[in-house]
Amino acid sequence: MEHNSNFIRNIIKDDLASGKRKHVITRFPPEPNGYLHIGHAKSIVINFDLADEFNGKTNLRFDDTNPLKEDSEYVHAIKEDVQWLGYDWDGLFFASDYFQEMYERAVLLIKKGKAYVDDLTQEEIRAYRGTLTEPGKDSPYRGRSIEENLDLFERMKKGEFGNGEKVLRAKIDMNSPNINLRDPVIYRISHATHHNTGDQWCIYPMYSFAHPLEDAIEDVTHSICTTEFEDQRPLYNWIVEECEMESKPQQIEFGRLNITNAVMSKRKLKQLVDEGFVDGWDDPRMPTISGLRRRGYTPEAIRAFVRETGISKGSGVVDSQMLDHFVREDLKLKAPRTMGVVRPLKVVITNYPEGQTEMLEAEINPENPEMGSRQIPFSREIYIEQEDFMEDPPKKYFRLFPGNEVRLKHAYFIKCEDFVKDENGNVVEIHCTYDIETKSGSGFTGRKVKGTLHWVDASQAVPAEFRLYEPLLVSEDPTELEAESTEPEVEKSFLDQVNPNSLQILQGFVEPNMKDASPQDKFQFFRHGYFSVDPKHTTENKLVFNLVVSLKSSFKL
Ligand code: ATP
Numbered sequence: 001m002e003h004n005s006n007f008i009r010n011i012i013k014d015d016l017a018s019g020k021r022k023h024v025i026t027r028f029p030p031e032p033n034g035y036l037h038i039g040h041a042k043s044i045v046i047n048f049d050l051a052d053e054f055n056g057k058t059n060l061r062f063d064d065t066n067p068l069k070e071d072s073e074y075v076h077a078i079k080e081d082v083q084w085l086g087y088d089w090d091g092l093f094f095a096s097d098y099f100q101e102m103y104e105r106a107v108l109l110i111k112k113g114k115a116y117v118d119d120l121t122q123e124e125i126r127a128y129r130g131t132l133t134e135p136g137k138d139s140p141y142r143g144r145s146i147e148e149n150l151d152l153f154e155r156m157k158k159g160e161f162g163n164g165e166k167v168l169r170a171k172i173d174m175n176s177p178n179i180n181l182r183d184p185v186i187y188r189i190s191h192a193t194h195h196n197t198g199d200q201w202c203i204y205p206m207y208s209f210a211h212p213l214e215d216a217i218e219d220v221t222h223s224i225c226t227t228e229f230e231d232q233r234p235l236y237n238w239i240v241e242e243c244e245m246e247s248k249p250q251q252i253e254f255g256r257l258n259i260t261n262a263v264m265s266k267r268k269l270k271q272l273v274d275e276g277f278v279d280g281w282d283d284p285r286m287p288t289i290s291g292l293r294r295r296g297y298t299p300e301a302i303r304a305f306v307r308e309t310g311i312s313k314g315s316g317v318v319d320s321q322m323l324d325h326f327v328r329e330d331l332k333l334k335a336p337r338t339m340g341v342v343r344p345l346k347v348v349i350t351n352y353p354e355g356q357t358e359m360l361e362a363e364i365n366p367e368n369p370e371m372g373s374r375q376i377p378f379s380r381e382i383y384i385e386q387e388d389f390m391e392d393p394p395k396k397y398f399r400l401f402p403g404n405e406v407r408l409k410h411a412y413f414i415k416c417e418d419f420v421k422d423e424n425g426n427v428v429e430i431h432c433t434y435d436i437e438t439k440s441g442s443g444f445t446g447r448k449v450k451g452t453l454h455w456v457d458a459s460q461a462v463p464a465e466f467r468l469y470e471p472l473l474v475s476e477d478p479t480e481l482e483a484e485s486t487e488p489e490v491e492k493s494f495l496d497q498v499n500p501n502s503l504q505i506l507q508g509f510v511e512p513n514m515k516d517a518s519p520q521d522k523f524q525f526f527r528h529g530y531f532s533v534d535p536k537h538t539t540e541n542k543l544v545f546n547l548v549v550s551l552k553s554s555f556k557l
Pocket residue numbers: 028029030031032038039040042043063224225226255256257258264265266267
């Protein structure tokens with residue numbers, strides 16, 4: 001993968017230098033048929049960054065030409081996501097606002113003899129189209145007169161025909177080696193209520209006809225899309241030309257972003273939502289912008305990640321750990337450090353005076369001293385992690401076991417003297433002694449210990465729920481997950497990849513100074529990782545933390 005290369009920037013530079021363009025307008029054109037995902041973030045960053053670099057403009061345009069799949073819920077969510085990513089659009093447009101103009105351009109094509117109404121069914125059109133090795137065959141309706149076509153198209157618009165009874169096709173070349181030019185369908189009948197235009201229209205333009213017109217109407221100069229549209233570029237240019245659009249946008253393709261363990265098609269993501277595999281589009285396991293936001297990823301991290309993946313013609317697969325790297329980088333200095341115990345085990349410090357509590361001082365973020373310090377209570381009973389005690393440890397286990405001494409972060413050394421089991425043989429309580437000489441910050445050098453544990457004072461601990469995540473899909477290979485097919489077994493295999501252990505919910509405790517944490521606040525829990533307060537499940541009485549990323553990473557840029 002090429003890093004940071006940007007051939008699109010070079011095209012724009014040349015266009016401005018040669019005078020081909022006087023200004024730059026880009027657009028981000030989502031179809032409002034689902035929530036945005038991280039692949040869309042790439043398109044957003046590319047379009048807005050380029051316009052920014054050349055003092056241009058970027059429109060947010062909803063490509064809403066398919067009434068059956070689109071909804072204003074998605075329009076709202078998409079706007080929110082783009083803004084959250086840190087971008088302000090110049091123009092806000094809906095393709096459906098151009099339906100009248102598109103209709104008129106289609107009429108113009110008919111008048112020029114460049115479009116005709118066809119009565120073939122969808123299947124017949126497909127059969128007549130030919131293949132890569134065989135030329136197409138003319139429809140028997142291809143020779144209709146201009147007058148007849150004008151009349152039929154008008155009647156299509158008036159609603160005289162049912163869905164699929166007729167289509168309008170561009171009249172280009174049934175022998176073209178480019179199948180996209182073999183008289184593509186440009187209008188179809190669909191008696192459906194549109195989220196924006198209601199029942200005003202019953203004919204709708206096809207994407208490949210609508211998109212170039214939308215770009216031209218908005219005077220977009222560089223229409224950036226993904227490489228699956230490369231073969232459509234000649235059709236794009238044909239439509240701009242033959243519809244006599246004044247403005248001549250240029251389509252430029254780049255490779256899609258794919259990341260490991262994730263599907264990136266709205267259709268599949270919708271399936272995960274609709275079939276209840278996740279708790280909505282913003283489930284923290286989803287690769288959607290709203291899911292990443294809820295999980296605790298930051299716009300800064302997403303933008304840095306997307307920029308690092310570079311722009312090239314090829315579509316590589318990017319390791320999701322690269323995104324994790326950037327969120328760690330972003331939160332390192334911003335997130336307060338704290339302690340939380342996710343699987344609590346009680347420790348009684350038997351030689352610590354009963355009823356006494358002392359306040360220990362700790363820096364909020366040692367890497368960012370400006371964040372100041374915090375107070376942590378310490379008393380006779382604390383919680384540690386269950387995994388930080390073993391009755392019978394293996395070699396190189398430096399945490400608590402009978403007779404061993406460890407350091408409690410920000411506090412004292414404690415030594416395990418004894419432990420208590422319940423009737424099932426589970427260890428439920430540890431008894432330790434502490435050494436008052438070893439207080440953190442006292443400069444004690446008498447002896448060393450190998451383990452340092454995090455802990456929370458039991459008497460003041462705030463109960464908290466921890467939600468730990470693993471990838472939602474077990475297969476790393478997105479091409480396998482994305483495989484587009486109508487064969488039912490392929491669909492099945494995608495859902496077969498859903499990881500049954502992708503969410504683990506644990507009840508633990510956090511430091512008392514965190515009781516007022518607000519949704520989306522982010523913290524680094526010592527020895528665990530970065531967590532963010534969940535906006536959906538957190539209530540006045542219950543703090544819920546989502547694991548953003550663990551601290552450890554094997555990933556190197
Ligand atoms: P999906 O298959 O997820 O529905 P789409 O391409 O149909 O994606 P649109 O709403 O049409 O979704 O996309 C808006 C813009 O985002 C388009 O310009 C599209 O090329 C771009 N885009 C979508 N997915 C990716 C991706 N994975 N990487 C880069 N750009 C993407």
